[in-house]
Amino acid sequence: MTAEIENPAGARQQKVQAAEVGVGILKALAELAPATSLSKLAEHVGMPASKVHRYLQALVASGFAEQNVVTNHYGLGREALLVGLAALGQLDVLKTAAPHLSALRDDLNETCFLAVWGNKGPTVVYVEQSIGAVTLVTQIGSVLPLLSSSTGLVFNSFLGSNETAALARLESAQLSARQLKDVEKHLKEIRSTGVHQIHGLLMAGVNAVSSPVFAMGNRLAGVVTVVGSASMFTGAAQDQAAMKLLKTAQDISLRMGGSFQLSGV
Known part of the structure; x- marks a missing residue:
């Protein structure tokens, strides 16, 4: 029995x-x-x-x-x-990234957004606004510069040159030799660490941190960014945000079937 x-x-x-x-x-x-x-x-x-x-x-x-x-x-x-x-x-980058960015915004109380590559360049498609007296507004549909924004520089680091060449040529013509040298320095750092901090590059008084999101085949699916006022979002606070943003980007990438395979990571 x-x-x-x-x-x-x-x-x-x-x-x-x-x-x-x-x-x-x-x-x-x-x-x-x-x-x-x-x-x-x-x-x-x-x-x-x-x-x-x-x-x-x-x-x-x-x-x-x-x-x-x-x-x-x-x-x-x-x-x-x-x-x-x-x-x-089902692995739509916006759908996948949204809850992660919402959690990151709640954690940092800074504005977080996702940008994808559009026909005019890096395009904001999703925003989680910070909650507080000072809110840095990033509009959905905004197109960011390739060489003078944290988001754009990350796109330029991981997209193929055939996709970025035309915009890079157009923007390079407006930069000085020193600025172009700085761009190369930024690109090297981004490819090595997978996260990049900017201080007032696109807009005075606004600091930003950006990191890439990869899909299956390690294809760049988008870039996630945190922005904040330079009066508060700087030093240790920005360093901490960079670490948390990198972890968030890695989590989104894992869900998308991608992974971080960077030269220095």
Whole structure:
């Protein structure tokens, strides 16, 4: 009688464990994409090849994996790709970033915003305004300069030159040799640390901190920025905000399927 009672629970546990192993193999196929051999896959997941092969057979039968008949290598199947596409459709950067920026605004009580790359350059698409006597207004739809704003400099650091070249040429013509040298210094710092602090660059009396947000494939999806009055948002306060903003950008990137792979991080 006892065995009869315990068997159903044991069977359910085995199914759960089997599902976990199957998901692990699917994740490994994604990490080793576009295709990999059975031996490399087994090594990657730390399991015997014979066991991995049994799971692969089930995944192939269900359409979640497929095998190349020429190379015998395995890759993700059509069903796995459909699931991935459905997930990607939900990873809208504004939708993903909004709750994170709201929490950051509440924490810092400084204005936080998200900008994406538009046809005219860095464009503000979402704003969480600070709560207090002094509010620095950043309008949704505002287009920020590429070379003379914290947000723009982050875009210039991680976007391809084919996207930024025209705007960079236009703005460079209005800058002095010293200013252009400063721009290069800024870009190097941003690419190294993933976060950048500016003191009154775009507007006197206004300091800013910006950080990139990456999507799947480490594609730049946007830039998040915190701005505040130079009378309060400076020194240790700005340094602390920079650390929290970087963590926020990393969290958003992780949710978007991206990651920080910077030269100095």
